[in-house]
Amino acid sequence: MSKTLCAIGFDADDTLWHNERFFKLTQERFTELITPHTDHKNIDNLLLKAEQRNIGHYGFGIKGFVLSMIETALDVTDKRVPGEVIASLIKAGQDMLRHPIDLLPYAEDAVRAAKKLAPVVLITKGDLLDQERKLAQSGLGELFDTIEIVSDKKSHVYSRIYGPFGGVQNGMMIGNSMKSDVIPMIDAGGFGVYVPHEMVWNLEIARTPLGHPRYHELVDLSALSEFLEKEF
Amino acid sequence: MSKTLCAIGFDADDTLWHNERFFKLTQERFTELITPHTDHKNIDNLLLKAEQRNIGHYGFGIKGFVLSMIETALDVTDKRVPGEVIASLIKAGQDMLRHPIDLLPYAEDAVRAAKKLAPVVLITKGDLLDQERKLAQSGLGELFDTIEIVSDKKSHVYSRIYGPFGGVQNGMMIGNSMKSDVIPMIDAGGFGVYVPHEMVWNLEIARTPLGHPRYHELVDLSALSEFLEKEF
Numbered sequence A, B: 001m002s003k004t005l006c007a008i009g010f011d012a013d014d015t016l017w018h019n020e021r022f023f024k025l026t027q028e029r030f031t032e033l034i035t036p037h038t039d040h041k042n043i044d045n046l047l048l049k050a051e052q053r054n055i056g057h058y059g060f061g062i063k064g065f066v067l068s069m070i071e072t073a074l075d076v077t078d079k080r081v082p083g084e085v086i087a088s089l090i091k092a093g094q095d096m097l098r099h100p101i102d103l104l105p106y107a108e109d110a111v112r113a114a115k116k117l118a119p120v121v122l123i124t125k126g127d128l129l130d131q132e133r134k135l136a137q138s139g140l141g142e143l144f145d146t147i148e149i150v151s152d153k154k155s156h157v158y159s160r161i162y163g164p165f166g167g168v169q170n171g172m173m174i175g176n177s178m179k180s181d182v183i184p185m186i187d188a189g190g191f192g193v194y195v196p197h198e199m200v201w202n203l204e205i206a207r208t209p210l211g212h213p214r215y216h217e218l219v220d221l222s223a224l225s226e227f228l229e230k231e232f
Helices: A022-039 A043-058 A060-078 A083-096 A105-114 A128-138 A155-165 A178-188 A220-232 B020-037 B043-058 B062-076 B083-097 B107-115 B130-136 B154-164 B179-190 B222-231
Strands: A007-008 A120-125 A146-150 A171-175 A189-196 A215-217 B007-010 B120-125 B145-149 B170-173 B191-194 B216-217
Touching: A007 A083, A007 A155, A022 A043, A022 A060, A022 A083, A043 A060, A043 B130, A060 A083, A060 A215, A060 B062, A060 B083, A060 B179, A083 B062, A105 A120, A105 A220, A120 A128, A120 A155, A128 A146, A128 B020, A128 B043, A146 A155, A155 A171, A171 A178, A178 A189, B007 B107, B007 B154, B020 B043, B020 B062, B020 B083, B107 B120, B107 B222, B120 B130, B120 B154, B130 B145, B145 B154, B154 B170, B154 B179, B170 B179, B179 B191
Parallel strands: A007 A120, A007 A171, A120 A146, A171 A189, A189 A215, B007 B120, B007 B170, B120 B145, B170 B191, B191 B216
Antiparallel strands: none
C-alpha cells in the first residue's frame, strides 16, 4: 500500500467476457464453406492478411470481419464463390452480433475489488453498437464510472482517458491483449496488467515487457484483489 | 439576449460536411450493377427495407450499408448475383470510407460563432473510425470542446452529453436531421435547430415540430450567428 491509483481500467472482450471464441468458430465455418470451392491452402492466413489490409478503414469489430471474409471468399475462388456461401457468411456475422454474453469467472468480483480502490473505467474497441449491447447484457455497466468505446488503443488514447482522473501515470489498465491493453498503457506512463485468455487473435500478439516495473501479470482475475491490496 | 446556453451541439454529416451524396451515388451504382441480374423493380426500396431490418444490429454507417447492399443483391437474384458484382460493392464501400471531406459553406464560421457564446460539442453517429477520420480531415476538430460519437441519437443520449455542461434544458443541438438532431433534443428539454440539407436519407425523415417554442429553423449555417445574437 505505497502507491495510489487514480483510476483502474478494464478491457472488455476476453477480459470480462468471452469474445474471441465466436470469431474462431465463425472462422472455422468460413474455412469449411470455402474449401470445396478453391485449391488455395492456408485460407486462415489469407483471411488474416485481408483483415490486416482492411483494418485501417474498417477498424475493429464484427462488420469489418464479415466484409474481410467475403473479400477473401471472392479472392480465393476467382470470384466464383456461390451466392449461398456469401449469404451464409452474412448470416454468420448477424449471429455473432446476437451472441450471448458469457462472463469470465471472477469478472464481477474483480471489478468490485478495483472499485474499492479507485474509479473503474471500461475501455474497449470494436463496433460501437455491438460493444454497447454486450455491456448492457453483461450486467456490469452500472459498476463502471466511465465507459470508453474507442477505435484503437494507443498511448495517447490512454493519456486522454485517464487525464481527468488525475493523469495516466497514476492509472492502471487490465486486459488480455499485450498489444492493446498493456504495452501502450505502459508507454503512456501507467501500469499495465496482463490477464491472459486462452485465445488470442493474431493481430493482438506482442512481446511481453518482462521486468518492466509497471508491468504485472496475473494468472486470472481471481488474483486481482490480492494483487491490488498488496501493491497499492 | 434573454436566455443563456450552456453548450451548443453540432451534427457532422450533412450539417458540417457532405455525406448523403456519397451514399446516394453508391446506391445508384448498386442499382446499375444489380438491374441486369433481376426482374425485381424498386430495388432502392428493397435496399431501404434491408437497412431498416438490419439497423438494430449493424447500427449507422458505411459497413452496415455495404452488408445490406450485398444481402439485397443476393435476395433479388435468388443468390445468383455474380461474384464480380459483390466485389464491386465491397470496393464501393471502401471508396466511401476514403471519400474526401467537403465542408459545407459557412460550416467553420458557424462553429466559431457558436463558440463565442458557449462550449461547442460535436455529436455524430456512424462508424467510429470513419467519423474520426472525417473529423480529422475536416480541420474542425480543434474547435470542439467535446466530441461524441454515439450509436444513436435519443433523448437520454442528449441528456447525458449536456449534463456536465449545465443540463440539457440549457443546451442547443443544430443539425440537418429532424429525427436525430432536432426532435429528441426538444423532447429532452433543449433547443433543436434544424438546418436543412438538400438530401435526406429516408430513415431520417420525421415531422417538423412547427410552433414549438424550442424549435428553430435556419435557411443555412450562414444564418446561425445572427440567430444566436438575437435570441440568446
